[in-house]
Amino acid sequence: MELTRIELELGLFLDMTDDIAQSEQLFELLSAFALKFDCPWIAYGPLASKQRVFKPNRQDSVVMWNYPAEWQERYSRMGYAKIDPLIKKGRKEAGAFRWSEVYTDESITEDGRRVLDEAATFGLRSGVTVPLHGPADSFR
Structure with missing residues (x-):
C-alpha cells in the first residue's frame, strides 16, 4: 500500500x-x-480553561503563534481568548475540526462569530484546529 x-x-x-x-x-x-x-499561520498552546491562554510575543509563554502581528495585538487587547469559539470547541472536542464547522454551528454566539469575522479581515479565513489533551486537561 x-x-x-x-x-x-x-x-x-x-x-x-x-x-x-x-x-x-x-x-x-x-x-x-x-x-x-x-x-x-499556526497557533500552539493550551486550551484548558485553568491555563494561561494567548500571551503573544512573550518568551516565557507556552503559547506561540505566527498570526499577523496586527491580529495578535487586537486579539489580546480585546480579550478574545475568553470568547473565541475555536478555543471553546477545542476544550470540548477530542478530534480535529474545521473552522467553518464552528462558524456554521447553531450554538455559536454573536461575539464568537465576530471574532471569526474579524480574524478573516486579517487573512485568517479558514483553518483546522487540532486539540491535544493530556492527563487532566494538562498541556505540556
Missing part, C-alpha cells in the same frame, strides 16, 4: 520531534510542516 503525501510528511515530522527539547523548536517544526500544505 502506497502512503499519501500527508502520511509521508507526517511520518517525517513525527521522526523529527524525537529530538525536540524546547517548545520553540516544536513550533518551528510545526510551522515548516504546515507550510508544506500551504498553511502559513
Whole structure:
C-alpha cells in the first residue's frame, strides 16, 4: 500500500520531534510542516480553561503563534481568548475540526462569530484546529 503525501510528511515530522527539547523548536517544526500544505499561520498552546491562554510575543509563554502581528495585538487587547469559539470547541472536542464547522454551528454566539469575522479581515479565513489533551486537561 502506497502512503499519501500527508502520511509521508507526517511520518517525517513525527521522526523529527524525537529530538525536540524546547517548545520553540516544536513550533518551528510545526510551522515548516504546515507550510508544506500551504498553511502559513499556526497557533500552539493550551486550551484548558485553568491555563494561561494567548500571551503573544512573550518568551516565557507556552503559547506561540505566527498570526499577523496586527491580529495578535487586537486579539489580546480585546480579550478574545475568553470568547473565541475555536478555543471553546477545542476544550470540548477530542478530534480535529474545521473552522467553518464552528462558524456554521447553531450554538455559536454573536461575539464568537465576530471574532471569526474579524480574524478573516486579517487573512485568517479558514483553518483546522487540532486539540491535544493530556492527563487532566494538562498541556505540556
